[in-house]
Amino acid sequence: MDTIRLYRSTIGKKAVMAVTGAALFLYVVAHMIGNLAVFAGPDALDAYGRWLRDIGVVWPVRVGLLAAVVLHFVAAYQLTARARRARGRYRHRRVVQGSYAARTMRWGGVIIALFVVYHLLDLTVGVLNPNGVPGAIHANVVADFQHWYVVLAYTVAVLALGFHIRHGVWSATQTLGVTTSRVVGLGVAVVVCAGFLSVPFAVFTGLVS
Numbered sequence: 001m002d003t004i005r006l007y008r009s010t011i012g013k014k015a016v017m018a019v020t021g022a023a024l025f026l027y028v029v030a031h032m033i034g035n036l037a038v039f040a041g042p043d044a045l046d047a048y049g050r051w052l053r054d055i056g057v058v059w060p061v062r063v064g065l066l067a068a069v070v071l072h073f074v075a076a077y078q079l080t081a082r083a084r085r086a087r088g089r090y091r092h093r094r095v096v097q098g099s100y101a102a103r104t105m106r107w108g109g110v111i112i113a114l115f116v117v118y119h120l121l122d123l124t125v126g127v128l129n130p131n132g133v134p135g136a137i138h139a140n141v142v143a144d145f146q147h148w149y150v151v152l153a154y155t156v157a158v159l160a161l162g163f164h165i166r167h168g169v170w171s172a173t174q175t176l177g178v179t180t181s182r183v184v185g186l187g188v189a190v191v192v193c194a195g196f197l198s199v200p201f202a203v204f205t206g207l208v209s
């Protein structure tokens with residue numbers, strides 16, 4: 001009963017956003033580090049993918065990610081609707097769309113969600129991949145990033161993710177009383193973006209083949 005009441009409150013929804021955001025962030029960091037196996041030679045990335053399947057983490061992680069994404073989205077939507085309702089009659093005076101950060105988070109979230117759908121069809125299911133052979137992760141990745149438009153799509157999505165993380169980390173560190181500085185969020189976002197983008201650009205420039 002208390003849990004339901006807490007979830008209905010604004011602070012409860014913000015807590016849900018923070019906890020699910022932190023879980024998604026941990027996944028993103030682990031995924032970014034795992035991707036760097038592409039630099040260890042053609043077989044390393046495939047072996048890493050096989051190992052993840054063998055130890056049985058793939059499906060539990062998928063279920064957890066799906067739950068986190070749904071909760072994160074629903075809480076964000078409800079908080080936006082609540083803020084809009086609270087502004088109520090003042091709305092006609094000026095088109096109030098919320099702060100720059102709130103707007104960036106909303107549109108960034110939409111771009112990331114659309115990217116994840118494309119990304120799953122590209123590298124998990126393989127139907128949108130120029131190679132698309134199950135288990136041939138390295139070959140699929142290399143086939144993808146020969147094309148400038150695929151590199152561009154990934155770059156836009158990773159930069160959107162970077163902005164999202166920058167604000168998310170800043171929000172979380174502020175809430176937890178760690179720091180009010182924006183430098184930590186910016187630093188974390190730059191590292192995550194650089195790590196992810198190193199893969200498409202290494203393939204596109206021929207460093208990885």
Ligand code: HEM
Pocket residue numbers: 028031035049058061062065112116119120123124137141154157158161196197199200
């Ligand atoms: C340049 C950047 C990226 C590369 C090269 C990359 C690479 C890959 C590859 C190769 C897979 C398939 C793994 C397998 O079949 O075992 C995969 C799956 C996945 N990636 Fe990425 N990824 C990138 C960015 C991202 C980003 C930014 C996100 C999240 C916002 C993301 C989320 C996922 C998810 C959710 C899966 C599905 C995992 C599963 O099958 O359970 N990826 N990625």
